[in-house]
Amino acid sequence: AQSVTQLGSHVSVSEGALVLLRCNYSSSVPPYLFWYVQYPNQGLQLLLKYTSAATLVKGINGFEAEFKKSETSFHLTKPSAHMSDAAEYFCARSGGTSYGKLTFGQGTILTVHP
Amino acid sequence: EAGVAQSPRYKIIEKRQSVAFWCNPISGHATLYWYQQILGQGPKLLIQFQNNGVVDDSQLPKDRFSAERLKGVDSTLKIQPAKLEDSAVYLCASSLRESDTQYFGPGTRLTVL
Numbered sequence: 001a002q003s004v005t006q007l008g009s010h011v012s013v014s015e016g017a018l019v020l021l022r023c024n025y026s027s028s029v030p031p032y033l034f035w036y037v038q039y040p041n042q043g044l045q046l047l048l049k050y051t052s053a054a055t056l057v058k059g060i061n062g063f064e065a066e067f068k069k070s071e072t073s074f075h076l077t078k079p080s081a082h083m084s085d086a087a088e089y090f091c092a093r094s095g096g097t098s099y100g101k102l103t104f105g106q107g108t109i110l111t112v113h114p
Numbered sequence: 115e116a117g118v119a120q121s122p123r124y125k126i127i128e129k130r131q132s133v134a135f136w137c138n139p140i141s142g143h144a145t146l147y148w149y150q151q152i153l154g155q156g157p158k159l160l161i162q163f164q165n166n167g168v169v170d171d172s173q174l175p176k177d178r179f180s181a182e183r184l185k186g187v188d189s190t191l192k193i194q195p196a197k198l199e200d201s202a203v204y205l206c207a208s209s210l211r212e213s214d215t216q217y218f219g220p221g222t223r224l225t226v227l
Binding site: 004009036041042043044045046049090092100101102103104105106107 | 118145147154155156157158159162169170205207209212213215216217218219220221223
């Protein structure tokens with residue numbers, strides 16, 4: 001079965017520190033991959049997406065993610081955390097060549113300390 | 115451009131009661147999705163519409179859940195009768211086509227007592 005695993009349900013960093021949120025997927029065929037962010041009481045907002053073009057994907061708010069086929073990973077990073085980055089982050093994959101039918105990971109809550 | 119609208123934002127009901135959620139997608143978006151997000155989990159797809167036709171409802175508990183998208187625009191999701199385990203946030207998303215990025219609404223938080 002196609003799945004997405006996010007390592008660590010909670011990640012805590014200091015303001016200005018590196019943010020690293022881990023995501024691994026299972027698939028025999030590289031899927032399309034996404035990172036979404038969810039602020040309290042809001043819907044999901046797309047941060048970035050991988051669609052088989054460049055393996056290093058840049059998104060909004062200074063985030064980026066690197067697709068590594070050999071490791072079946074799509075980790076999200078940001079060089080310097082800001083207080084406003086505190087939220088829940090979801091990694092997701094699509095089925096095959098379609099953006100539809102997203103399968104989400106269980107989410108990682110990011111806390112940023114002053 | 116207006117985003118995906120959902121109502122109500124919050125709903126509290128007793129088990130065995132019925133409830134309905136409404137979604138208005140972004141104008142012109144042909145594809146509409148309903149997801150269920152249980153606390154502590156990622157969203158799970160319940161049903162996908164392409165215009166007013168169902169593309170995928172394999173994860174929809176059809177004995178109690180139903181959804182429709184009349185005229186290919188607005189959509190309603192109904193639960194009848196509700197169970198305690200239906201407590202969740204119900205998210206609606208839309209995309210221009212199935213191959214495009216999905217945009218999510220704010221969700222409806224359902225509490226079943």
